[in-house]
Amino acid sequence: MGNALRSLYGKCCKPTTADESLGPHGVSAATVGVSALAHDLFNFEITSQVPEELGSYVVSSRKAQANWYRKMLDAWKQAKPPPQTAEEASRLIIDTLKRHQKADVEGLLTFYGLPLPHTLVNLSAEAPTSLPDGVLYELQTLPVDPKAVADGDTITVYVSTADPSVSSTVPKEVILASVKRAKARERKDYDKADELHKKITDSGYRILNIQNEEILARKFRIRLRGIDAPESQMPYGKEAQQELLKMVGKKSLRILVYGEDRYGRYVGDIYCNGRFVQEVMLKKGLAWHYVAYDKRTILAKWEKEARERRVGLWASSNPEKPWDWRRDRRQGNNQN
Known part of the structure; x- marks a missing residue:
C-alpha cells in the first residue's frame, strides 16, 4: 500500500461524532470524494470486499465490481503523483474503466460524489513566459x-x-x-x-x-x-x-x-x-x-x-x- 493511499485513508477513517451524517460508504459526509475512494481501495486490498451500498448505484454484478476495484487499486499505485483532487480521482476512474458500461462508470462516480465525465474540462491555456501587450x-x-x-x-x-x-x-x-x-x-x-x-x-x-x-x-x-x-x-x-x-x-x-x-x-x-x-x-x-x-x-x-x-x-x-x-x-x- 502506497503512503499516499495510507495518508488519505487515515483522513477519512476518523471516528464520526453523533452529529455527523454518514455517506453511503460508511464515512462522514465531509470525507466523500478522494478520501472515501482511498478508504475503500485500502479496505479492498485487505479484504477483497467492495462497498455494500455500491450496488444501488451501478448495474453490474458484485464480481464485476471487484474487478473494477482491482484495476483502480493498480492504477492508483502506478499514478505519479497519485490523485489529490476530485477531478484527478474522477479521471483515474474514467481512464481505468473506459471499456466498461457508461452506467457503471457514472454510477461509481456518483457514489463517491466525484465529477461526471461531461463536467470535466481539458485546459489549453498556458501561463505566458513574457508579459503580454497591455499588462501594466x-x-x-x-x-x-x-x-x-x-x-x-x-x-x-x-x-x-x-x-x-x-x-x-x-x-x-x-x-x-x-x-x-x-x-x-x-x-x-x-x-x-x-x-x-x-x-x-x-x-x-x-x-x-x-x-x-x-x-x-x-x-x-x-x-x-x-x-x-x-x-x-x-x-x-x-x-x-x-x-x-x-x-x-x-x-x-x-x-x-x-x-x-x-x-x-x-x-x-x-x-x-x-x-x-x-x-x-x-x-x-x-x-x-x-x-x-x-x-x-x-x-x-x-x-x-x-x-x-x-x-x-x-x-x-x-x-x-x-x-x-x-x-x-x-x-x-x-x-x-
Missing part, C-alpha cells in the same frame, strides 16, 4: 485567505512589500508603523500594537503571519478580467464562488494586471499552478464571457464549449445574465 505589471501574491474569495470573479490578495512590484510605493508612515508595532509587541504592549496595526490596515496594508514569519503586505482587490460570474443570490452564484475558492484558496497566485475598474479593483488575468483561472470558470459553465469589456475570442470559444455541453449554469436554456440582474435591481431600488 505582474503580481506574485502570498497564499490567498479562503475568506477573501468574495464570489466567482472577485478576490482579495496580498503581496509582500519586499516584492519589487510594490516595494517602491510603500508609504513611509506604513513602514514606520510596522517597525513601531514590532517593538510594541516585544515589550508586550499589545494595545499599542493593535492601534498601530489598525493604522496599517487603514492604509491598505496588513501584517500577515506566514509560516511563523510576520510579513508586511499590500492589499489588492482583484476583478478577474474578461468574465462575469453569477452574483451570490443568483443560480450558480454559490457554485461559482466555491469553484474559485477551490482553485485559489491557500495558494500563491500570479496576476497580470491590466488596469482598474470604477470600483477601484485591479483587473487582471490570474494563473494558479500554471492554470488560467478564467479558462476553468468559463469551461465549467460558472461564468459568462464579459464581452462588453473584453473582446478576446478565446474566451467566447470557451463559453461556447460550456454552452454546448450544457454544464453549470448552461443546464438552463436561458440563464439570466449577471449584468441584466444587476441592472434590474438598480432600477427597482430607484423606483422604491
Whole structure:
C-alpha cells in the first residue's frame, strides 16, 4: 500500500461524532470524494470486499465490481503523483474503466460524489513566459485567505512589500508603523500594537503571519478580467464562488494586471499552478464571457464549449445574465 493511499485513508477513517451524517460508504459526509475512494481501495486490498451500498448505484454484478476495484487499486499505485483532487480521482476512474458500461462508470462516480465525465474540462491555456501587450505589471501574491474569495470573479490578495512590484510605493508612515508595532509587541504592549496595526490596515496594508514569519503586505482587490460570474443570490452564484475558492484558496497566485475598474479593483488575468483561472470558470459553465469589456475570442470559444455541453449554469436554456440582474435591481431600488 502506497503512503499516499495510507495518508488519505487515515483522513477519512476518523471516528464520526453523533452529529455527523454518514455517506453511503460508511464515512462522514465531509470525507466523500478522494478520501472515501482511498478508504475503500485500502479496505479492498485487505479484504477483497467492495462497498455494500455500491450496488444501488451501478448495474453490474458484485464480481464485476471487484474487478473494477482491482484495476483502480493498480492504477492508483502506478499514478505519479497519485490523485489529490476530485477531478484527478474522477479521471483515474474514467481512464481505468473506459471499456466498461457508461452506467457503471457514472454510477461509481456518483457514489463517491466525484465529477461526471461531461463536467470535466481539458485546459489549453498556458501561463505566458513574457508579459503580454497591455499588462501594466505582474503580481506574485502570498497564499490567498479562503475568506477573501468574495464570489466567482472577485478576490482579495496580498503581496509582500519586499516584492519589487510594490516595494517602491510603500508609504513611509506604513513602514514606520510596522517597525513601531514590532517593538510594541516585544515589550508586550499589545494595545499599542493593535492601534498601530489598525493604522496599517487603514492604509491598505496588513501584517500577515506566514509560516511563523510576520510579513508586511499590500492589499489588492482583484476583478478577474474578461468574465462575469453569477452574483451570490443568483443560480450558480454559490457554485461559482466555491469553484474559485477551490482553485485559489491557500495558494500563491500570479496576476497580470491590466488596469482598474470604477470600483477601484485591479483587473487582471490570474494563473494558479500554471492554470488560467478564467479558462476553468468559463469551461465549467460558472461564468459568462464579459464581452462588453473584453473582446478576446478565446474566451467566447470557451463559453461556447460550456454552452454546448450544457454544464453549470448552461443546464438552463436561458440563464439570466449577471449584468441584466444587476441592472434590474438598480432600477427597482430607484423606483422604491
